[in-house]
Amino acid sequence: MKGTVIQLEGVTLHFPKLKTLTTILRNLFNKKESRFTALKEIDLAIKSGEVFGLIGKNGSGKSTILRVISGIYPPDDGTCKVAGNVSLLAGIGTGFSAHQTGIENALLYGSILGHNEEEMTRKLPEILEFSELGDFIYEPIRTYSAGMKARLGLAVASAIRPDILLIDEVLGVGDPQFREKSKKRILDLVAETGTVVIVSHSFGLMKDICDRVAVINKGELIMIGTPEEAIKAYYDITG
Amino acid sequence: MDEPNSRVKVTEVGLKPPLIKAPLYAIQEMFNHKFLIRNLVVREVRGKYRNALLGYTWTVLEPALLAIVYFFLFYMLAGNPDKLYAMWVLIGIIIWGCFGKSLQAVVSSLTRNRNTIHLVYFPRIVFPMTSLMANIVITLMSCIVVFPIMFAFDLPLTIHALLIPASVFLAGFLAIGVGILLAPLNCIYQDVEHLVRFIVRAGFFVSPVMWTYEMALERGAFGEAAMYNPMLTPITLARHGLEGHATTLPPEIIIWTISFGCAMWLIGSIIFEKYERRAVKYL
Numbered sequence: 001m002k003g004t005v006i007q008l009e010g011v012t013l014h015f016p017k018l019k020t021l022t023t024i025l026r027n028l029f030n031k032k033e034s035r036f037t038a039l040k041e042i043d044l045a046i047k048s049g050e051v052f053g054l055i056g057k058n059g060s061g062k063s064t065i066l067r068v069i070s071g072i073y074p075p076d077d078g079t080c081k082v083a084g085n086v087s088l089l090a091g092i093g094t095g096f097s098a099h100q101t102g103i104e105n106a107l108l109y110g111s112i113l114g115h116n117e118e119e120m121t122r123k124l125p126e127i128l129e130f131s132e133l134g135d136f137i138y139e140p141i142r143t144y145s146a147g148m149k150a151r152l153g154l155a156v157a158s159a160i161r162p163d164i165l166l167i168d169e170v171l172g173v174g175d176p177q178f179r180e181k182s183k184k185r186i187l188d189l190v191a192e193t194g195t196v197v198i199v200s201h202s203f204g205l206m207k208d209i210c211d212r213v214a215v216i217n218k219g220e221l222i223m224i225g226t227p228e229e230a231i232k233a234y235y236d237i238t239g
Numbered sequence: 240m241d242e243p244n245s246r247v248k249v250t251e252v253g254l255k256p257p258l259i260k261a262p263l264y265a266i267q268e269m270f271n272h273k274f275l276i277r278n279l280v281v282r283e284v285r286g287k288y289r290n291a292l293l294g295y296t297w298t299v300l301e302p303a304l305l306a307i308v309y310f311f312l313f314y315m316l317a318g319n320p321d322k323l324y325a326m327w328v329l330i331g332i333i334i335w336g337c338f339g340k341s342l343q344a345v346v347s348s349l350t351r352n353r354n355t356i357h358l359v360y361f362p363r364i365v366f367p368m369t370s371l372m373a374n375i376v377i378t379l380m381s382c383i384v385v386f387p388i389m390f391a392f393d394l395p396l397t398i399h400a401l402l403i404p405a406s407v408f409l410a411g412f413l414a415i416g417v418g419i420l421l422a423p424l425n426c427i428y429q430d431v432e433h434l435v436r437f438i439v440r441a442g443f444f445v446s447p448v449m450w451t452y453e454m455a456l457e458r459g460a461f462g463e464a465a466m467y468n469p470m471l472t473p474i475t476l477a478r479h480g481l482e483g484h485a486t487t488l489p490p491e492i493i494i495w496t497i498s499f500g501c502a503m504w505l506i507g508s509i510i511f512e513k514y515e516r517r518a519v520k521y522l
Contacts, residue, residue, distance in 0.1 A: 015520050018427070071360035074253020074516060083249040094358045097282040099289035108282055111275040112359060120274075 003083075005164060005195050006046040006069055010078030013039040013064060013219075038064045040219045041078065048083075051196045053206045053227065055234050056216035062199045065216070066090070066166045069197065084163025084194070087113065089186075091168075093153030102137035102144070102152055103128075109156045123159045130185070131155035132178075147175055151182075158185050165193040169200055203231050253516075261512040262505050268362040275361065276369055283344075283373035298380040302332045309449055323482070326388055330403070330481050331448035334474045337378035338410040339439035344370035345418025346435050349426050349515070353522040363515045364508070367422055371415045378407050385481055395483040402480030406473035409500070413469050416503025419511040423518035446470040451478065452488070472496035 014035040019027075027034075039061050046052045054062040067073050068080055070088040095112045096105050106127050110120045128137055131152045141149060167186065183205075190196045190209055200206055206213055206227050213230035215222040215237070223233050256264050269276065288294050306329035313324065321327075348366040349356065356363065382403055389396055425431040446468055447455065452475055455462035465471065472493055479486040486493075 016517070018521060067357075068252065071252050072357065073520065080252040081249055082252055088359060091354065091358045094354045097286060099285055100282065104278075104281070108278040111278045112355060112361075114359065114361065115274075117274040 003048055004045045005048045005083040006044065006197070007081045008042050008044040008065075008068070008075075008078065009080075011039055011042040011044075011065075011068060011075040011080055012037065012077035013068060013073055014076050038219050039068070039075075042219075042221050044214065044221070044224075046195060046197060048195055050211050051190060051198065051209050053210035053213035053230070054197065054199045054216055055201075055203070055206065055213055055230060057238060060216045061219040062216050063090070063168050064219075066168050066197060066199060069164075070166055082164065086164045086166060087160050087162035088166040089157050089168065090166075092157055093149050096141055096149060096153070098142040099140050101140055102131075102133055105141050106131075106137075106152060106156050109153065110159070113157060113160060115160070127152075127155045127159050130158070147178065151178055154182050154185065158182075158189050162193065164195045164197070165189065167196065167198040167200070203227075207231070255512065258509050258513055261508045264512070265362075265364045265368075265508045268364055269368055272361060272365050276365060276372065279365070279369040280372045280376060283369060284376055287373075287377065295380055298377050299384045302329055302336060302381055303384060305332050313449060323392065326392065326481060327451060327478050328449060329388070330385065330477045331446075331474050333378060333381045333384075334406055334410050334477045335443055335446055335448045335470065336381075337374060337407055338414045338470055338473070339442070340377075341371050341374040341411050341414035342418050343432070343435055343439060344374055345415055346421045346425050347432050348418075349422050349519065350429065350432070350522065356519050356522060363519070364419070364511065367415060367419050367511075371411050371418070374414075375407060375411045378411075379404060382407065389481070389483070394481065397483045399480050399483055399485055402476045402486065406477040406480070409473040409476070409496070410470065412500045413473070413496070413503065416500055416507045418507070420503065420507040423511060423514040426518035427521045442470070447474050451475070466492055467495065469496045469499045 014037050016035050017023075017033075019034070042065065044065075054065060056062050064073065066088055068075055069082060070086050072088075074080070093109065095109055097108060100108070103124070106124065107120055110123070110127075111117075115123070131137070131148075131154075133148060133152060136144065136148065141152075144152070167190075187209065190198075196209075198206070198210065210227050212224055213227045214224045215230050215233045217237050222237065223230065225233070288297060291297060293300065306325055309328045309332070310325040313328070345367040348370040349363065352366050356366075385400070385403060386396075388394070389400075421431050421435065445465070447465070447470075452462070452466060452471055455465045466489075472488065473496070475488050476486055476493075479488070
């Protein structure tokens with residue numbers, strides 16, 4: 001497998017600012033920008049088989065790039081082309097229903113992440129085993145601790161095998177033992193998946209797994225380079 | 240950009256079929272996401288009756304208690320109504336409730352699911368569809384109440400009883416057309432939700448819940464105008480189904496209602512597809 005699988009060309013994305021009566025009145029006297037530009041003409045080409053990292057300060061637009069690639073926010077300007085199916089790993093456990101059992105929630109969350117019924121039935125034993133919930137799986141999820149919920153969420157989310165995997169800060173949930181296990185699980189997932197784009201603040205991890213890393217600042221692409229170069233550039237910006 | 244593998248298709252993010260196809264595209268997406276929709280509907284229905292001792296019994300109890308209240312109210316105001324009056328009110332409350340709750344749920348479907356929208360992309364028409372179906376399921380459960388009523392009032396159970404579920408679906412169909420028209424706007428200004436809540440409360444009185452179209456027609460011009468309320472058809476059809484006879488509603492009124500529903504669906508689905516993307520940026 002060779003070639004580019006994700007290509008962003010001049011991707012610009014704006015977020016509108018909400019106008020309420022008070023802001024409309026205030027704007028009559030004091031003209032302000034009515035939108036916020038989250039991404040400014042981003043050009044990126046990510047190759048098949050590559051593990052690509054994105055670093056930058058909070059609010060710099062890293063997660064927004066992942067959301068553009070996964071189709072949540074299509075670009076306002078420019079194009080984003082993707083070859084293959086994409087899956088975004090973020091906000092593990094979003095959509096859980098507190099009053100349904102673990103199994104029901106696993107099916108629900110799996111379907112939200114885009115699995116069909118046949119796939120979920122096939123993967124359910126693996127999910128249950130990885131979550132280590134035992135008989136708790138038949139209990140409503142409101143009785144779970146935060147760590148147990150995170151385990152179930154990660155078990156479902158990591159059961160997917162997409163062509164392109166996008167990871168947004170999902171490491172570090174649960175107790176230390178499980179955290180080790182989940183890190184290993186994600187690394188396995190990274191190794192098995194063709195192409196990975198990862199957003200993380202843990203630079204150690206980025207150095208270990210990424211082939212190339214891009215630095216994003218205030219919605220602009222600053223540079224792309226080896227993990228070491230990128231981390232140096234990041235510290236140059238943040239001072 | 241070259242194709243890495245013949246199996247893999249290159250797609251441009253955010254391309255959509257032409258807007259004119261939106262009404263059919265929405266229905267097609269519903270079938271493509273059956274499993275997801277089923278799970279989401281179960282979540283919504285379960286969530287509503289969680290931790291309740293009486294559980295799903297409330298689907299029946301709620302309209303029944305309301306009907307008793309309205310029956311006494313009307314009895315005091317008008318005196319000596321038809322013996323079936325309480326039943327008319329009950330079926331009216333169920334059908335109107337289906338429309339009102341579905342409309343409110345559809346309008347707020349995107350705002351209530353903001354976390355999921357931020358997490359993953361699938362066609363967003365799934366959210367209003369889910370809200371609608373959850374309310375239809377709940378209403379169909381409420382309709383079980385008609386069986387004891389038919390028995391108590393010695394009403395014949397005929398083929399016309401099928402008008403009851405049919406009118407539930409018709410009420411839902413009217414609700415989703417109007418609802419998806421407003422759902423994107425509600426992401427920007429949640430004033431819409433408040434306004435819709437008011438309209439649903441007010442609409443209760445201008446729809447034949449506490450009165451029937453036969454009563455309205457005795458009032459001349461006002462009654463004539465009331466016939467063009469699209470909710471008149473489903474409520475009246477359900478009442479006739481409960482009474483066990485074919486509907487006496489003029490066919491042109493039924494045709495008008497169905498055409499109104501189709502027109503709202505066409506406009507609503509096109510507006511929804513056109514604006515949902517811009518709208519979710521406000522979430």
